[in-house]
Amino acid sequence: MKFTSVLLLGITLAYAQQMPGTDTYAPVDQIINEAVNTGLIPGGVLVIGHNGQVIYQKAYGSRALIPQREPMTTDTIFDAASLTKVVATTPSIMKLFEAGKIRIDDPVTKYLPEFQGGKSDITVRLLMTHFSGMPPNLELVPRWSGYQTGIQRALNTKPVAPPGARFIYSDINFILLGEIVRRLSGESLADYAKQQIFIPLGMNETGFLPSPFLRQRIAPTEIDEDTGQPFRGVVHDPTSRYMGGVAGHAGLFTTAADLAKYAEMMLGLGTLNGRRVFQPMTVQKFTEPASPADQPILRALGWDMDSPFSSNRGELYPIGSYGHTGFTGTSIWMDPTTNSFVIFLTNVVHPKRGKSLSSLRSRIATAVAASFGIEAPDTVSLTSYNETITGAGVHRQVNRNVQTLTGLDVLEQHQFRELAGKRVGLITNQTGIDRNGQRNVDVMLAGGVHIVKLFSPEHGINGALDADVGNSQDAKTGLPVISLYQPKQRRLTAEQMSDLDAVVYDIQDVGARFYTYSCTMLYALEEAGKAKKPFFLLDRPNPITGVHVEGPEMEPDLESFVGCYDMPLRHGMTFGELATMANTEQHWGADLHVIKMANWQRGDWFDHGSLLWVNPSPNMRSLNAALLYPGLAMLEANRNYSVGRGTDAPFEQIGADWIDGEALAQYLNARFIPGVRVYPTQFTPQSSNLAGKTVGGVRFVITDRQSFDSTRLGIEVASALQKLYPGKLDFEACKWLIGNREVISDLEAGKDPSVIWMLAQRQAAAFVERRNSFLLYPAKAN
Numbered sequence: 081m082k083f084t085s086v087l088l089l090g091i092t093l094a095y096a097q098q099m100p101g102t103d104t105y106a107p108v109d110q111i112i113n114e115a116v117n118t119g120l121i122p123g124g125v126l127v128i129g130h131n132g133q134v135i136y137q138k139a140y141g142s143r144a145l146i147p148q149r150e151p152m153t154t155d156t157i158f159d160a161a162s163l164t165k166v167v168a169t170t171p172s173i174m175k176l177f178e179a180g181k182i183r184i185d186d187p188v189t190k191y192l193p194e195f196q197g198g199k200s201d202i203t204v205r206l207l208m209t210h211f212s213g214m215p216p217n218l219e220l221v222p223r224w225s226g227y228q229t230g231i232q233r234a235l236n237t238k239p240v241a242p243p244g245a246r247f248i249y250s251d252i253n254f255i256l257l258g259e260i261v262r263r264l265s266g267e268s269l270a271d272y273a274k275q276q277i278f279i280p281l282g283m284n285e286t287g288f289l290p291s292p293f294l295r296q297r298i299a300p301t302e303i304d305e306d307t308g309q310p311f312r313g314v315v316h317d318p319t320s321r322y323m324g325g326v327a328g329h330a331g332l333f334t335t336a337a338d339l340a341k342y343a344e345m346m347l348g349l350g351t352l353n354g355r356r357v358f359q360p361m362t363v364q365k366f367t368e369p370a371s372p373a374d375q376p377i378l379r380a381l382g383w384d385m386d387s388p389f390s391s392n393r394g395e396l397y398p399i400g401s402y403g404h405t406g407f408t409g410t411s412i413w414m415d416p417t418t419n420s421f422v423i424f425l426t427n428v429v430h431p432k433r434g435k436s437l438s439s440l441r442s443r444i445a446t447a448v449a450a451s452f453g454i455e456a457p458d459t460v461s462l463t464s465y466n467e468t469i470t471g472a473g474v475h476r477q478v479n480r481n482v483q484t485l486t487g488l489d490v491l492e493q494h495q496f497r498e499l500a501g502k503r504v505g506l507i508t509n510q511t512g513i514d515r516n517g518q519r520n521v522d523v524m525l526a527g528g529v530h531i532v533k534l535f536s537p538e539h540g541i542n543g544a545l546d547a548d549v550g551n552s553q554d555a556k557t558g559l560p561v562i563s564l565y566q567p568k569q570r571r572l573t574a575e576q577m578s579d580l581d582a583v584v585y586d587i588q589d590v591g592a593r594f595y596t597y598s599c600t601m602l603y604a605l606e607e608a609g610k611a612k613k614p615f616f617l618l619d620r621p622n623p624i625t626g627v628h629v630e631g632p633e634m635e636p637d638l639e640s641f642v643g644c645y646d647m648p649l650r651h652g653m654t655f656g657e658l659a660t661m662a663n664t665e666q667h668w669g670a671d672l673h674v675i676k677m678a679n680w681q682r683g684d685w686f687d688h689g690s691l692l693w694v695n696p697s698p699n700m701r702s703l704n705a706a707l708l709y710p711g712l713a714m715l716e717a718n719r720n721y722s723v724g725r726g727t728d729a730p731f732e733q734i735g736a737d738w739i740d741g742e743a744l745a746q747y748l749n750a751r752f753i754p755g756v757r758v759y760p761t762q763f764t765p766q767s768s769n770l771a772g773k774t775v776g777g778v779r780f781v782i783t784d785r786q787s788f789d790s791t792r793l794g795i796e797v798a799s800a801l802q803k804l805y806p807g808k809l810d811f812e813a814c815k816w817l818i819g820n821r822e823v824i825s826d827l828e829a830g831k832d833p834s835v836i837w838m839l840a841q842r843q844a845a846a847f848v849e850r851r852n853s854f855l856l857y858p859a860k861a862n
Contacts, residue, residue: 105136107447112424115440116141121409122299123152124426125336128448131419132348134340143299146310146431157285157298157333158425159316161406164332165254167286167342168273170208170366170382171358172261175276178362181264184208184370184381185842191260195235201832202243204260207253209371209379213239214250218319230323231259244834245752247377249389251319251329258328270326280357281345283338288326290333298333299427301408310431316408330406336425343414343421367402367416372834373841374754374789391438392424394445411441415449422448480681484689487618487656487675488514488523488586496527498616498673502581505572507535507564507604510543511588511620511694520586520618521557531559532579535572537587537600538565539697546698546767564600570641572607583608585655586618588696591625592710593634593649594642594817597696601655602644602662609663609670616673619656619856623686624707626652626857629848630791631840634819643819648844649791650710652682653851661854674856682859685785699730708732708780711794715801717814719769722777726767733761734797735777737770738808745778747800751833755788757781792837795823799833 108126115121123141127134137154144150160167176182184205188195196202206212218233234255241248258269265272270288278286290298290313300310315321317330325331341352346367350358366381378386383402386393392403392411403413409428414421422445428435491498492514504524506512512520524531534541540549541561549563564570577583585604587597601617608615630650634643645662647653653661656674663670680689686703695701700709709731716723720738724730735741741760748758761779765771782788801809811824818824820843826836 104451105138105448108136108444108451109138109140111440111443111447112140120435120440121426121428121437122430124409124424125152125154125156125158126444127336127340127421127423129340129343129347129421129423130452132344134337137336137340143427144310144430146300152299153297154337155285155297155335156425157290157294157335158410158427159299159301159311159406159408160332160334160410161317161330161408162251163334163339163404163406163410163412164320164330165328166382166404166412167334167339168269168277168288168332169254169257169261169328171277172265172269172273173204173208173257173382174358174362174366175272176261176264177365178359182260184365185839188256188260191263192235192256195256196238200243201835202239203835203838204257205370205381205838206243207257208381210247210249210253211244211372211375211379212250212253213241213243213246213248214252215240216248216250216252218252218255220318220322223322225322225324227323227326230255230319230327234259242751242834243832244372244838247371247375247379247387249387251317254329255319255323255327258326261328268326269328270331277342277357278338280355281338281341281352283334283341286332286334286338288331288333299425300430301427302429302433303431316429336423339412339423339425340421343412343423347414347416347419347421372838374787374792392422392441392445394442394447394449396446396449405437405441409437411437413445418449418452420449420452480684480688482679482684482689483515484621484680484684484691485515485678486620486691487677488512488520488620490678491618491675492523492527496524496529498675499524499529499582499584501530502614503530503532503579505533505535505577505580505583506531507537507583507585507587507600509536509539509541509587509696511696512586512618513692513694515691517692519556521554521559525557531557533576534559534561535564535576535604536561538596540565543695543697564604565596570599571603572611574607574611577608577611577613580613582614582616584616584618586620587655588620588694589622589655590696590700590706590709591622591650591652592706592713593645593647593651593819594713595696595709596641598655598658599641599644601659605659605663605670605672606666606668609668612671614671614673615659616675617656617659618675619654619677621677621680621684621686621689621691622652622654623703624650624710624790625685626654626657626682626855627859628652628789629844630710630789631842631844631847632791632818632820632823633840633843633847635821638815638819638821640816642816648840648847649714649794649819650844651847651851653854654856657851657854657856660856661851664854676856680857682855682857699725701730702732704782705729705731707782707785707788708790708793711790711792712780712797714791714794714817715798715809715814716769717817718809721809722763722765722768722770722775724763724765725769726765726771727763729763729779733763733777733779735761735763735770735775736808737773737775738805739776739778739801740804741776741778743804744800747804748778748796751796751800753793753796755782755784755786756793757783789837789841791840792833795827795837795840796833798827799830799836802827802830 128136139152143152300312301316320327320330345352349360371379401415405411409426629652724733
């Protein structure tokens with residue numbers, strides 16, 4: 081390996097003119113000098129970059145303390161330790177990704193067929209984010225040696241947690257990734273990273289297995305028990321050392337100047353000094369949140385963002401920046417918002433380990449960020465209670481108290497001028513009430529609206545029926561009520577609209593794809609468009625918020641009356657937004673008028689708006705039931721299984737005469753499903769599935785509705801029942817409710833539910849992007 085001190089000197093001189101006065105970084109110097117003087121670290125090298133330039137670099141203290149003291153220099157070569165993960169292994173994966181040789185969400189067994197005996201749901205993404213469930217390290221006792229021995233041990237090590245369920249920082253993850261690089265490229269990780277990353281970037285002093293001629297410039301680390309001398313030019317990490325010094329998790333040696341080039345390239349979205357190494361979208365993909373959406377630990381692909389290991393972010397750099405640390409004392413942090421980076425390299429493990437750098441790293445990064453004096457734009461906000469959580473992160477809950485006005489209330493304030501002079505057909509049911517509890521038909525008639533007829537959805541005009549509904553007459557007004565829930569009549573007809581000038585829709589939804597009121601609305605909108613009749617939709621809240629979106633997304637060939645539009649199970653939209661989206665995407669050309677709500681934000685739950693809860697249907701009796709419904713109702717096409725219909729708590733419990741409630745509760749609680757706990761119960765449905773039978777089952781308690789994902793619970797329950805009681809459920813019978821064949825096949829195959837859920841969430845995230853232009857309500861207060 082060739083090292084060029086002259087080049088480093090040239091870089092130093094070239095940047096000298098841009099460096100600010102020494103007073104600017106006096107606070108940083110003081111922090112580091114204090115750490116040297118108190119013996120926390122022997123010394124260190126600091127490099128600060130901003131807007132594509134190194135603006136400050138300095139060496140502090142000593143490079144070595146024993147056997148004799150040596151001064152630290154800016155060209156000191158450091159054992160990068162775990163920076164290997166993000167400076168060698170991660171960019172190598174990025175190169176293979178760009179070449180189309182690897183997919184991030186593929187199972188590891190696609191590239192390492194013998195991993196876990198060929199049967200594992202762990203994906204490449206889970207390795208890169210440390211959510212694979214693998215333990216932290218390989219066993220080192222008794223001592224072993226050889227690269228292949230280490231790889232074989234990694235392939236055979238058993239996970240200690242389900243995939244996606246828990247953050248466990250694991251070197252094994254990156255040992256496996258390094259082996260994937262070797263197999264796909266045909267070269268060792270050391271050679272591939274050198275040719276694809278280090279040489280193109282001019283990182284001429286970065287690599288594995290440094291030459292003995294460089295020993296004097298290398299910062300020594302811990303004392304080797306075998307020789308009594310510090311490791312110097314030999315990797316400190318014992319696993320990497322046993323593997324011969326080249327591994328995906330550790331073994332790289334580098335300088336602060338070389339890391340500065342790498343950081344500038346990353347912040348330059350793949351370009352350094354006019355040379356493109358990666359495409360911008362690749363850099364963006366690998367530096368955006370990639371950890372499971374329900375987890376409080378925020379990781380990108382390889383990179384740290386917000387975790388117990390991200391002390392080097394400091395207290396000013398925003399979430400959305402990224403970096404990494406190494407056990408020997410190395411660290412790097414980059415912030416796209418301020419276009420800056422801070423690199424601090426030290427050998428804290430010299431001459432022995434045991435000192436924490438968390439406080440020092442944090443104080444350095446905070447002082448550096450403060451020195452810029454830049455007001456960062458609000459690109460990533462994690463302080464709003466109603467921010468979308470389709471990405472990663474668990475958010476602080478802040479409950480609002482407002483008086484939400486539904487579309488009906490707003491229309492009432494307008495004295496129904498939008499409907500003046502029109503003959504109206506009103507599609508409604510018992511939920512169509514104003515803030516004062518008055519029925520829409522009554523206040524409309526009192527306001528002079530000419531209502532010709534009423535139309536009712538499933539469960540009838542009063543919401544009391546649980547079967548097909550016939551035509552009837554409204555008892556109070558005498559108006560005819562035409563049912564849109566008859567065996568051969570689910571849609572409005574041109575004949576029914578012939579004597580109308582407008583159709584008005586006013587029904588409360590519950591936010592789930594298979595709740596049939598959405599199809600009643602969409603069918604009516606489509607038919608009104610064909611008949612050239614204006615369609616007025618009086619909007620109402622999504623009771624389970626407009627920010628939580630949960631997959632799986634419905635496949636088009638599985639359309640039915642319990643899923644007539646390709647959207648996720650929990651869509652996070654109001655009917656006004658859904659109507660706007662469908663009318664545009666389907667090119668219906670309907671004359672749609674959404675009467676928007678007032679005082680409703682996307683993050684509002686139903687209880688935030690002080691509206692009166694009216695059971696939308698006979699078995700939807702609470703907000704808790706509505707929140708559990710999208711997940712638990714997925715399986716109710718099985719006639720040998722109850723979701724609590726016909727009991728006092730429908731959709732809050734499930735059971736069957738073949739379920740052991742205690743065993744199922746114990747199994748589900750051991751899965752640590754966010755936001756919910758489970759306890760065994762017995763119940764006797766009085767109607768619907770298993771009517772008259774006393775069955776065993778479980779009941780669900782929502783402990784944190786912000787982090788709770790209802791469809792994840794549904795997938796977990798389905799998986800648990802398949803594992804504990806194989807063959808009892810017919811997943812094919814539930815295809816219209818689940819709406820996604822890949823999810824069904826994965827459940828039948830017994831895949832880990834965390835992996836199935838992550839597939840569903842990727843589909844949900846795609847829908848979030850698709851729906852953005854159709855949203856009518858803000859995410860935050862204005």
